Amino acid sequence: MFAEIEEKWQKAWESAKIFEAEPNEKKKFFLTVPYPYLNGNLHAGHTRTFTIGDAFARYMRMKGYNVLFPLGFHVTGTPIIGLAELIAKRDEKTIEVYTKFHDVPLEELLNLTTPEKIVDYFAKEALNALRRIGYSIDWRRTFTTTDEAYKRFIEWQFWRLRELGLVEKGSHPVRYCPNDQNPVEDHDLLHGDEASIVEFTVIKFKLEESDLIFPCATLRPETVFGVTNIWLKPVKYVIASVNGEKWVVSKEAFEKLGYMDKKVELLGEVDANEFFGKKVIVPLVGRSVQILPANFVDTDNATGVVMSVPAHAPYDYVAIKELGAEIEPIVIIRTDSNGIPAKEIVEELGIQSQKDPELEKATKLLYKKEFHRGVMLENTGKFAGMMVSEAKELVEKELIKSNLADVFYEFSEKPVVCRCGTKCVVKVVKDQWFLNYSNEDWKKKVLEHLDEMTIIPDYYKEEFRNKINWLKDKACARRKGLGTKIPWDREWLIESLSDSTIYMCYYILAKFINSGMIKAENLTMEFLDYVFLNRGSIEDAKSSGLSEEVIRKVKEEFEYWYPVDLRSSGKDLVANHLLFYLFHHVALFEKRYLPRAIAVNGYVSLEGQKMSKSKGPLLTMKKALEKYGADVTRLYILHSAEYESDADWRAKEIEGLVANLERFFNLVKEHYLREKEEITVLDKWLVSRFNRAVKEVREAMDKLQTRRAVNSAFFEVMNDVRWYLRRGGKNLALILDDWIKLLAPFAPHICEELWHLKHDSFVSLERYPEFDESKIDEDAEKAEQFIEKLLEDIKEVRKFVENAKEVRIFVAEDWKQDALRIALEKGLSEAMKELSKHGIDKADIANFAKRFKSAELIKNERELIESSIEFFERETQLKVSLSSEIPEEKKKSAMPGKPAIYVC
């Protein structure tokens, strides 16, 4: 129903260029939202984040700020390439998801076989949807992350980060497919997406009088002090040369070692039976212990060689018992009891054999307990007295330092299988480029800046603080994907989250680039240094080939718009993008250019179901707009949930909203242009209530609480308006100018249409309503409340009378009014004294005392009722009058603010 109106105003805004922001004398507000990734159509999740952003942009604009709200598109990385391949391959599932959920017509979809075509198509679709929803975006600044100029900008950024020592080479473990010879991403997995990569410590036990090493893999290196023997499975093992040492490992382990950045060579096969009974030396301790057989050993887990700590490892304890070996467990950790921890838990769970699945549970329970509450005992040398949680890391460090241990990466769960059917391995990728987010100095600066920022909701600041502390180095280069090459090592592409950290300042360049004033080749190091970092002079910047005038202009605009005042984002970006956003700004920019505020919002689910771009279900922005139109969609999504809580999109609810919005539209149309009539108490009440709503809405919006704001601005005002009309109000127009303005950030099209019934200006540029204390009328509000309650009471009483014809209302006698006044001022006892002085009946006084708490002083109570008689009659369809002809005992119940009611 509103489609035409919406299109009309979108065109009007566009041709009046009212959202094209240029520096001026006003205070600026720079608002950004994360650019969308174009491997599909924009969906309800984008709709939520962007609509919150737009509502706030509009709100700030109406509060008198010069608002810049731009948006670009993100296409770098692997998903778009992957999608192109899948479409080219005619992958069934992909075709289904993209036709069914992304609403791409089949014939168009089949054509999207290259990344470029995909980007073109979805960029066009996105633009259409974003325009149709009426965002107040400055479209002159849009761009795509594969634009030549953008790449220059990214290269510049990486040169500067490297100069600061924040990009370095290192190695790290990845999930890897030996067949594809590539790292495997989550969506390329057949099995095992739950598995994570865990780091085993491999402790080297030397065979006595030999150079053979038994590398025992463990997750609890601190228990090395309690080792009583080591285990091998009675099967064939191999001897391998590993970085020059002779290791005995399982066959599976040998294969895996080859991927772990080690020099590995097969020397020969060997039967574990040959070693049983022989002795190895426990590192750090120097104790000599036996090699024994155990069937629970999994040769496909890590090295396939295990150390035995029967006091603390249930498996070991049970294996030793089953073997009947005369080995005394050595307790090295104390928690609460004095016994042998593994023994206790095994007995408690009634475990009998190595095959008992309960052993897994016992191991986990004991591990947890000892890790969090355990203390290292005297027999652990210099670690004695430490908490286990602390000792674990230190023991490992010590062992590795003295070349007594190594690390071995393994999946936490198995199998992990690639889409191609091959079992994945953990591969250590070397010579990889890293962003050094673990750098303490860098972190410290970020944390310091965080303290000065506004985070919405505020408790997320703590979350950010923790995440900043947890953040580790990030591999920032890839071999595959779209994007910018690392400028000093062109084998590598900059990974797509790493090229999206400070692009908000690129919006300032984008305007000049899009207009042709600046070309990609003008973006030289000197120019960007000068504009963004205040490095070098304008003379240096001229080497870009740009004129001084242009350089000056760009610089001025950057100075005007930066920093970003608010970045509004979905919560999925907290642990990654938003952190990088902070880190990179802090690393590169001067303090005055650092981000001011971040707001976080939750996900959107669909009728209770999680949405998924790659699997469905999905509701695209386009579809929502086709079905409901812009303002309904906007209002709905803004009202659906607050802050980081997740919203659930429900067709049934949104349909209810359509009706509400139509009612609003018709109501305003009907009353907006009416002649004003004489002002009554009721009018004052309306204005007073409306003013409170204004206050509420502003307070809510200042904290980005769109749900609360819409609730108040739309639904609650609507309820007041209904009451007002029901009461016979004639001057609704009193609040309509302001009501339209109040709603304009949320439902801008309808508001624009209504506003123009009376005005020539754009409501989008009007001043937002102010709260006016002087318009608050306590008496009027009290009076309305009184009438409402009285009506309720009349209806209540009436329920109990059959064939009611008439209502008589009896207002409390004057003496009660007087007494209440005294009681409120001087206390009840004073009032009672006064009453007896005037010869009021004792029983009456007692009755009054009992009930005075529920009484209230209403100004002109009698007149108020009198003027509302007609209203009461209309509402009850009964004859209503003020009368003293009611039974005596009813009269007694009359109190100020609560008249006696008699229905007959």
Add this chain to the structure above:
RNA sequence: GCGGGGGUUGCCGAGCGGAAAAGGCGCAGGGCUUAAGACCCUGUCCCGUAGGGGUCCGCGGGUUCGAAUCCCGCCCCCCGCACCA
């Protein structure tokens, strides 16, 4: 496990020391209508033939004249823990 958030009436959700507890949705009844829809009104924890009474905010304790709201313990749910946008 660590970190962050949360458990409120049929559902979604506000409230965060003094109201059976905003608002929305759903459901029921009434009005309007030739009818349906829309719209308007009423009800929606239990009891009640006079505007009243009782019970209630994950569970169990405590503080207080008074607790959904504060404190302690327990149970349960959601999200992140990455190299993926």
